[in-house]
Amino acid sequence: MTDSRAALDVNSALFAGDDPILDVQNDLLNRDRLAKVIADEVQRMNADRGAVVAITGRWGTGKTSLLNLTANLLREEEVIQVVDFNPWFFSGTDHLIRFFFDEMARQLSSERSRKKRLQDSAASIAEKFNRYSASLSPLKFIPGAGQILDAAQKAAEGVTQALESSIHEQRLEISEALGNLNGRIVVLIDDIDRLTRQEIRDLFRLVRLNGSFPNVVYILCFDRGVVESALGEEGLDGAAYLEKIVKTSIEVPPAADYALASILQNGMHSALADVETGPLSEDRFPDVFWQVVRPLFSTVRDIKRFLSSLTLAARAVGDEVALPDLIALETIRVLRPTAHDLIAQSVDALTTVHSWQAQNRNQRLLATHATEISSLLEALPEGVGGALIRYVFPAAQAHTDNMWFGHESAQAWRRDRRVAHAAVLRYYLHQEFPEGTALAGQVDALVNAIQDQEEFRRVLSVVPAEQLEDALDRLLAYVDSVDQEQISSAIIVLLELFPRIREEQVGMYDFGGDYTVLRLVNQLLRRVEAGNLDLVARSVWNATASPYARLRFLTLAGRQKEGATEESLITADLEAEFREELKLHVKTASSEVLSQERELLRTIVQTVDCDGQSGEFAIREAATPSVTARILETALSTARSNSLGSVVVRSEDRLPWEAMVSVFGGEEQLITAVEGLKGHMGEADRSERLQRALLVFDQYVTGWRPREF
Structure with missing residues (x-):
């Protein structure tokens, strides 16, 4: 959209829940033009024997919003008296008829809403409606009061007069008065398709019985399929019955794709403007938006439902989940809850990285996961499920496209905070990480500081000890970003961490806390250019005081033990020098050090x-x-x-x-x-x-x- 109204803020109607718009300022789809056409037609159409206009459309297409815009235009006309009739206030045919005429009389006689030009005529017609309603029953239900009142007062006014003339004669009087009206009455009836089937039939009987009053135009809002189905009971042809009542109808046009996309994008921008979120992933977001998110939205109501919870969801997960993934999963949660439930039940199927080698794969597990993925695809529209797998859960392509990913990919997904990694998906679903998980902000701070030795040391010092291993593990994905000149200083700081790392193993398959430090140091060492290895190694060695840290560094830089045949990163002479120095260091170290x-x-x-x-x-x-x-x-x-x-x-x-x-x-x-x-x-x-x-x-x-x- 190019309309200035596309620039939304959180106070706009788009964030007002599921309520329809009330005025043109919040018209996101330019329906005001169509409202003008309908209002003009209502004024010009022949209503000598009354008229019935229908605004139809599926649930959520904006029927009520269009009706509100049309009503606003009609209320501006001096020769139009608008009457709002809420069918939800009645139960039963008799009650409906009485309530209808009572409401007509009340609104026509209201000093606040009655038009000056129609004042005398409207007051007279209101009196006739009162008498007519009173003649239908000696008792009158007062909607909202919840009780039946004896109409003794009416007996002295309307009821006594009603008894003097027949109902037929009163209808003729009403028709004559309406025929002489220098204008017309427009009756608005909305939400018909939300009534029970019996109530729908009662309402249309009312309209059929009273739709011939001259200069009275009914504007009805409903889903045609729902109403035709309700009218089609009792042996009637619902469509044919409806055609006999409704002479003019207009279908609310579906929103154009570009308009919905623009409204959705602007709405998301406003909803997330002041929220700290995960990375945008600009290279992936367009595919996620256009192939996963956008196809699930059909109406502005869908967008409103989604936006009403997006801010809360984003605040709940903070910056721990990549924004494209959050938007995709929240869209599915709101608009396709069954599919969202399947995602929650299929975490392993969606995120497990299987062996590259077919002979090493667990075929039984693969079959189980494939069944879960198939169920998820069936719960989503064609095309959306496949896109969800490709752009949000790539590991599951093993089951759909025979594509296999390795642990390096999983490491990158964790780095990018994608729900493709099980830890991130579980955080989104449960909104809490397992104990010992570092926050994304802590990892970001480490990445930003790793090029500066003192800053790197300072940032590491404020990471809680119980989260240190996870932070270092996730830092592995950023090793390639460290400048060659800063590798030695980063290793020096990392080797200082051993006193803060747990010493004992915590499970049968635990490699120990040292592993997280050593793996990172090893990756950094292997990035050093061959000609600089001895220089970097000596720099690290001289700056490292702990005998144990020196030993583990030597294990990585040299042969694992003296006499081994493995290739050493550093020269043999330098390794021998280090070993002798370390030996002397340990033998002579003080008790305080040891x-x-x-x-x-x-x-x-x-x-x-x-x-x-x-x-x-x-x-x-x-x-x-x-x-x-x-x-x-x-x-x-x-x-x-x-x-x-x-x-x-x-x-x-x-x-x-x-x-x-x-x-x-x-x-x-x-x-x-x-x-x-x-x-x-x-x-x-x-x-x-x-x-x-x-x-x-x-x-x-x-x-x-x-x-x-």
């Missing part, structure tokens, strides 16, 4: 020569209580197992006994050091992990060993 070191036992065993038969400590401070305690803590591991078909997981704490003996130069030295630790550190001063390690240690001393280790 007692705070992560994975101390592993660090000692993998860097220093250890011999369980030598009778000598592998490191100088091994028997210092704080160092012994740290060796025990970092030695503790938990073996987990479960029986086939059972969800119960059994756990058992264990110690690498031989490795510990080798560090202390023998069992006796180990036992002596641990006993010294117990005497030095009371139970109240021991960490929970150390206390567990000591309990297991005592079992090992007795000769107990686990069945498998």
Whole structure:
């Protein structure tokens, strides 16, 4: 639309729920032109024997809005008296007839609404309608009052006079008075298609019986299919019956595609103007909008229903869900709720990335997922379902287009906050992330800071420890954006994170907290140009104080262990230099340093020569209580197992006994050091992990060993 009314704000009629428009200022479809045509026709048409005009259209096409615009124009005419008749206030044929004439009389006699030019005539006609209504029954229902009143007062006025003349004579009097009216009365009746079938038949009997009054024009609003079906009962041809009553009709034209699209786009812009949302994904949004969203809208009412909840939905998910996906899923939720329910039931089918290799795929799982995807496609219009899969849930193309995606794609979907990733889809559906999930804003801050070492360090410091692993995991998708010159500074900061990362595994398939740091460091290292690897490695090494961090860095940059055949990223000479320096560092480090070191036992065993038969400590401070305690803590591991078909997981704490003996130069030295630790550190001063390690240690001393280790 090019009309200035397309520039909407949140106070416009588009955001007023499902209410029809009341005036031309909120006419989004330029229906005012059609309203002028109808109003002009009502004034010019021959109404010597009355007239009935029908405004028809499907639910939501804007019949009431068009009627309101037409009524506004008619009310401006001095020779037109508009009467609004609400059929919802009656029940039963007799009540309907009485209420109709009462309402006609009331509105015609109203000083507020009566036209000056018709004042005398209208008042006279109103009196005749009153008498006619009174003659139909000695009792009159007062709508809205909820009670039947004795019409004693009427007996002295209308009823007594009614008895003096027949109903037929009164109709003739009314007809004569209306025929002499220098203008016409227009009766508006809306929402006919929302009445019960019996009420629809009653209403059209009323119109048929009274539609011949001269200079009275009825404008009826209804869905033709609904009314014809209701009138078609009792052996009647509904369409034929309707044709006998309605002489002039106009079908509300469907909104043009371009007009609906413009209204929808402007409405979304206004609804989301002050809301923080997820990324727009400009390269994907046009396809999502035109192929998934737009085809689901048929009327402005559809748009109103959608917009009325869009702002709330956007505020609820914040910036955690990509905007195209949010709009697509909210459209389906509002307009195709059954399909939305199927999406909620098919999270795995829509997001699971299967193996590239056919022989490694779970065929039973694939078949289950394919059935779920098929059900979803059937719940959406043709074309929309396929587009939804292509542009919103691409992993499901394995079932529709034989297209397969890998884990790198899933990583990119998570980065872009697309519901194609299970975590994002579940967040949209449940509006909460599992414990430990970093917020999108935190990840964005890390991405923006990674090029600046101090800022990167500062932003990481404010990420809660329980969310750190997830934040680092999601940062993987942005590795390629780091400048070559900033790789070493980023790695240095990452290696400083080990003290904040959990040490123990939390499940059978957990790789450990260190994995999130190491995977990111590894990806960064592999982006360094070959000629610069030694330079970057030395820069990182010199800036890293922790022996454990140095060991893990060396594991990534060099061979995993001395003598291995794997290709090293750094030169052999530099690796040898690093290993010797690390060995000396660990052997001579102070107890203060070692007692705070992560994975101390592993660090000692993998860097220093250890011999369980030598009778000598592998490191100088091994028997210092704080160092012994740290060796025990970092030695503790938990073996987990479960029986086939059972969800119960059994756990058992264990110690690498031989490795510990080798560090202390023998069992006796180990036992002596641990006993010294117990005497030095009371139970109240021991960490929970150390206390567990000591309990297991005592079992090992007795000769107990686990069945498998």
